[in-house]
Amino acid sequence: MRPRLMFPDADFSPAAPDTTHHDLIEDLELHELWDAMARGDGRLHLIARTATLTPLTDPATITHRQDVLTDCLRNTTTARALYDLADQAVTADRQITRVGARNPEVLLNQSLRALELFCGHLRRLSAFTAEHAHAFGSAALTRLCRLIREQLTGEYLGELETLLRRIDFDHGIIATAHLGEGNKSVGFRLQEPPSGKGRGSAAHRRLKRSGLSCTIRGRYEADWRALTSFRGRVLQVIADAATESAGNVRGFFTALRDELGFYIGCLNLAETLTESGLPICLPTPRPSAERALTAQDLHEPCLALRRGGPNAGNDITADATDLIVITGANGGGKTTFLRSVGVAHLMMQSGMFVTAHALTASVTGRLHTHFRREEDHTMASGKLEEELIRMSAVADALHPGDLLLCNESFTSTNEREGSTIAAEIVQALTDSGVRVLFVTHLHDFARRMLTERPARSLFLLAARGENGQRPFRLTPGVPSPTAHAADLYARIFGEPLDRPADDRPDDRQA
Amino acid sequence: MARTLRRQGAVERMKHPPQAGRWFLEIVLEYETTVLQLLDALRTATAPGLRTLHDDLSEHTATPRFTEPGERARRLRDRLGQVHYDLMLRGDKITVAGHDPADRFDFAERILTAFDRFRPDPPPDRPDEPPTDMGLDTLEAAVLDLVVELHPRVFDDLAAFRAAAHDLIDDQILQIDRELRFYLGYLRFLAPLREAGLPFCRPEVTTTDKGLLAREVFDLALAATLTPAGGRVVGNDVDLRDGERILLVSGPNQGGKTTLSRAFGQLHHLAALGCPVPGRQARIFLPDRILTHYPRTENLATLTGELEDELLRMRRILDQATPDSVIVLNEIFSSTTGEDALALSTAVLTRLSRLDTQCLWVGFLDELSRLDPKTVSMVSTVTGDGTRTYKLLRRPADGHAHAIAIAEKHRLTYTQLTARMGR
Numbered sequence: 001m002r003p004r005l006m007f008p009d010a011d012f013s014p015a016a017p018d019t020t021h022h023d024l025i026e027d028l029e030l031h032e033l034w035d036a037m038a039r040g041d042g043r044l045h046l047i048a049r050t051a052t053l054t055p056l057t058d059p060a061t062i063t064h065r066q067d068v069l070t071d072c073l074r075n076t077t078t079a080r081a082l083y084d085l086a087d088q089a090v091t092a093d094r095q096i097t098r099v100g101a102r103n104p105e106v107l108l109n110q111s112l113r114a115l116e117l118f119c120g121h122l123r124r125l126s127a128f129t130a131e132h133a134h135a136f137g138s139a140a141l142t143r144l145c146r147l148i149r150e151q152l153t154g155e156y157l158g159e160l161e162t163l164l165r166r167i168d169f170d171h172g173i174i175a176t177a178h179l180g181e182g183n184k185s186v187g188f189r190l191q192e193p194p195s196g197k198g199r200g201s202a203a204h205r206r207l208k209r210s211g212l213s214c215t216i217r218g219r220y221e222a223d224w225r226a227l228t229s230f231r232g233r234v235l236q237v238i239a240d241a242a243t244e245s246a247g248n249v250r251g252f253f254t255a256l257r258d259e260l261g262f263y264i265g266c267l268n269l270a271e272t273l274t275e276s277g278l279p280i281c282l283p284t285p286r287p288s289a290e291r292a293l294t295a296q297d298l299h300e301p302c303l304a305l306r307r308g309g310p311n312a313g314n315d316i317t318a319d320a321t322d323l324i325v326i327t328g329a330n331g332g333g334k335t336t337f338l339r340s341v342g343v344a345h346l347m348m349q350s351g352m353f354v355t356a357h358a359l360t361a362s363v364t365g366r367l368h369t370h371f372r373r374e375e376d377h378t379m380a381s382g383k384l385e386e387e388l389i390r391m392s393a394v395a396d397a398l399h400p401g402d403l404l405l406c407n408e409s410f411t412s413t414n415e416r417e418g419s420t421i422a423a424e425i426v427q428a429l430t431d432s433g434v435r436v437l438f439v440t441h442l443h444d445f446a447r448r449m450l451t452e453r454p455a456r457s458l459f460l461l462a463a464r465g466e467n468g469q470r471p472f473r474l475t476p477g478v479p480s481p482t483a484h485a486a487d488l489y490a491r492i493f494g495e496p497l498d499r500p501a502d503d504r505p506d507d508r509q510a
Numbered sequence: 511m512a513r514t515l516r517r518q519g520a521v522e523r524m525k526h527p528p529q530a531g532r533w534f535l536e537i538v539l540e541y542e543t544t545v546l547q548l549l550d551a552l553r554t555a556t557a558p559g560l561r562t563l564h565d566d567l568s569e570h571t572a573t574p575r576f577t578e579p580g581e582r583a584r585r586l587r588d589r590l591g592q593v594h595y596d597l598m599l600r601g602d603k604i605t606v607a608g609h610d611p612a613d614r615f616d617f618a619e620r621i622l623t624a625f626d627r628f629r630p631d632p633p634p635d636r637p638d639e640p641p642t643d644m645g646l647d648t649l650e651a652a653v654l655d656l657v658v659e660l661h662p663r664v665f666d667d668l669a670a671f672r673a674a675a676h677d678l679i680d681d682q683i684l685q686i687d688r689e690l691r692f693y694l695g696y697l698r699f700l701a702p703l704r705e706a707g708l709p710f711c712r713p714e715v716t717t718t719d720k721g722l723l724a725r726e727v728f729d730l731a732l733a734a735t736l737t738p739a740g741g742r743v744v745g746n747d748v749d750l751r752d753g754e755r756i757l758l759v760s761g762p763n764q765g766g767k768t769t770l771s772r773a774f775g776q777l778h779h780l781a782a783l784g785c786p787v788p789g790r791q792a793r794i795f796l797p798d799r800i801l802t803h804y805p806r807t808e809n810l811a812t813l814t815g816e817l818e819d820e821l822l823r824m825r826r827i828l829d830q831a832t833p834d835s836v837i838v839l840n841e842i843f844s845s846t847t848g849e850d851a852l853a854l855s856t857a858v859l860t861r862l863s864r865l866d867t868q869c870l871w872v873g874f875l876d877e878l879s880r881l882d883p884k885t886v887s888m889v890s891t892v893t894g895d896g897t898r899t900y901k902l903l904r905r906p907a908d909g910h911a912h913a914i915a916i917a918e919k920h921r922l923t924y925t926q927l928t929a930r931m932g933r
Contacts, residue, residue, distance in 0.1 A: 001627050001628050002630065011630065115625075151627050160624055160625070163624050167621070172598055173597075173600070174596070174597070174598050175596070175615065176595070176596045176597070176613070177596075178595070179593050179654075182645070183529050183532040183646075185650065185654070188597075189616070189617075189618070190615055190617040191613070191616075201613065202610065202612075203607075203613045203615075207596055207597075207598040207606075210605055210606065210607035210608075212605065212607065212656045212660060213656070214655075215602055215604075216649070222647075223649065226647040226649035229647070230647075237618045238617060238618050240636070241618040241619070241622050242621060244634070244636070245625035248625055248634070252628045255630075385916070388919075388922060391920070391922055395930055395931070398931065399931075421917045421922070425922055428923075428927035432927075432928055432932065434931070
């Protein structure tokens with residue numbers, strides 16, 4: 001009884017946040033995405049986070065999720081109602097089992113109550129899916145509805161309720177045991193408890209005839225405590241069985257809630273994005289080796305969510321490239337573009353839609369970012385040192401097939417040194433099978449990439465629009481020699497920037 | 511062994527014979543296993559001391575005095591293990607009766623089976639049973655008494671076995687246990703550091719040729735605090751070549767100078783104990799003594815001034831030192847003016863040089879390194895942008911590093927990075 005809505009053959013469980021992806025999350029502003037998916041629900045936030053931070057690399061699994069998502073987008077009310085059903089079961093159970101008991105008898109009672117409660121929820125789930133199964137077309141949801149119909153029959157649920165009523169030790173406990181360490185009684189196993197009516201089992205009759213017995217004299221409190229603790233040890237195996245069973249049913253409802261929770265997050269996000277005027281589409285995932293990347297009107301959703309409106313989209317054709325170098329005017333949308341590619345990969349590889357009219361992209365391994373830090377948080381080490389430490393940490397985590405987004409890396413030293421370092425790193429990584437997108441002002445570096453590795457590279461330019469207006473559009477082009485800081489300065493300060501004559505030979509490219 | 515001894519003490523205090531008898535079996539068997547494991551572990555030993563121990567133990571463990579108690583204990587334990595019984599708890603009464611294997615006691619399984627279809631795949635880990643405490647409470651003891659009535663023979667035999675066994679644990683084996691703890695304790699201390707990739711080596715030691723060759727040595731105490739916190743430990747190469755006796759360490763503060771001085775002292779001390787030393791490779795002259803001079807936090811009890819105190823301590827060191835000693839000096843004479851410090855230091859240096867003692871001297875006076883042919887200078891280094899590296903190098907002055915050198919330090923050059931990616 002596993003939902004299998006996220007993987008065709010495995011469970012999905014939200015992982016507690018750790019600091020591993022701190023830079024990636026900050027650099028891509030992923031919290032905006034998760035907030036829009038969660039709408040204030042902490043669990044949905046965690047689910048969205050886990051799904052986006054553990055990207056799928058198998059196009060078939062991505063399609064598996066896309067199919068479920070299509071079902072949910074077509075039947076939003078039913079999908080949300082099914083999620084609510086699972087969520088109610090989990091919430092009601094938490095009321096009972098929030099404080100875990102240690103005393104086995106208390107634990108047993110707690111688990112029995114939880115199991116009784118779950119039986120009611122299982123009946124409701126069974127009835128709901130019987131009514132709504134026909135609405136779903138995806139393999140995963142069809143399978144889940146069939147499973148519930150076959151496994152949670154009225155007869156089976158009736159048997160469960162009868163068994164739960166039999167777990168009652170008012171008329172005594174009959175157990176068998178052997179001698180363990182220190183000749184302590186251990187290895188207790190129990191019979192179905194006597195009911196107080198009828199002849200009882202063979203062991204029951206034998207025990208009734210046996211003359212070997214002792215009675216708690218009750219003179220000392222310690223004796224009663226010893227009896228309680230002994231009863232607890234004998235009942236432990238039943239308490240464990242009930243607790244494990246309750247845990248397994250809880251696991252089923254939790255899995256159902258969590259896996260549907262991802263799609264509920266997607267529904268929330270789709271509504272918000274559509275209201276904001278952003279396009280959404282299901283992308284076409286391609287195998288990693290193809291190095292595919294083609295998009296029409298690709299948008300960056302996180303910035304749009306923060307601003308509450310769309311920014312300009314980009315078209316990109318970058319199939320069969322390992323390196324994309326983006327240069328050009330400040331405020332020309334370079335960083336936004338870089339993020340849009342990163343977020344699109346994460347969304348696609350979590351099985352979600354992407355914010356574009358169309359996207360066909362190869363799956364990447366993990367996504368890594370190396371963005372210039374605005375402030376130096378580490379007073380102890382210099383800025384270049386800090387950048388290199390971070391790059392080295394990224395290198396530790398990098399594997400062939402991964403995607404690395406660099407934003408203004410290595411600008412904390414002079415251009416020549418920065419370019420040398422950047423060129424060394426990018427050459428080594430792309431030669432090792434890592435795809436790199438690099439937004440840079442390092443002109444020496446960009447020129448070097450253009451001359452030394454023109455094949456499988458794409459150079460994009462944030463172009464200067466008419467009258468200094470920026471269209472937020474990137475066009476293929478050779479690296480521009482300057483960052484066009486002058487017109488930005490001119491706009492902000494209302495006066496031209498005095499720039500010393502640039503004597504570099506490639507200035508004529510401007 | 512420590513546990514066996516602890517348990518032996520506990521059993522002697524137990525007042526319930528059926529219980530104490532069972533623990534006695536465990537002690538007998540645990541002792542036997544411990545000694546046999548030691549013998550087994552010694553099979554591959556090459557050190558002469560351990561070889562002899564192996565041969566002696568091998569002989570001892572073949573004698574009936576060693577083998578018989580174990581065999582009898584095993585037989586008794588097996589018989590006790592076959593004792594099964596049924597219990598009924600109702601109200602304040604507990605009844606015990608014999609067990610019939612034909613009866614089914616599967617209520618827990620029935621519950622699990624009923625809910626089996628919700629079991630995740632793979633199934634969840636079942637919690638380990640909590641460890642039983644050694645004692646029995648009054649009720650458990652009462653139940654055991656009922657079981658004894660049900661199976662009297664095996665408990666009679668158990669009592670007889672315990673009464674017959676004396677002098678179980680051999681005194682010489684106790685002695686071996688104590689001595690091995692020194693070596694094992696040191697190795698256990700090193701284990702997490704080794705796991706973190708820090709190098710340790712068996713030093714080559716000499717009492718005839720002065721000099722020092724040490725590769726990637728580090729401060730063991732610092733490593734022990736840094737490593738659990740994930741910190742990086744920097745190793746340094748330290749040499750005293752032909753005729754060189756005094757290492758003068760200078761350079762920027764917080765650059766690892768004091769750490770190096772500690773590593774230098776530890777190297778000599780640990781080598782003299784016969785221990786593996788922190789470092790990749792080491793050739794060490796075994797000193798007759800190691801004398802150190804580190805700045806003291808101000809001591810109000812002594813009425814003498816700081817400089818005077820320093821000079822007194824220095825005097826004592828020079829009095830004790832022989833040509834075969836090793837001296838570690840750290841920031842001496844820093845309480846006085848530079849001019850005075852240079853004069854005092856020069857005087858000490860001249861004496862050290864005349865004594866021909868090996869010495870590591872952390873100081874701030876560059877001039878010292880040029881005063882005597884027996885001195886060699888090491889400096890703590892910084893990168894081009896002023897970052898500390900904790901690397902100390904044999905050279906007179908510091909240069910500024912180039913970008914590629916910085917990249918190199920972070921293993922980010924083309925060659926380094928391609929190698930890392932190909933891992």
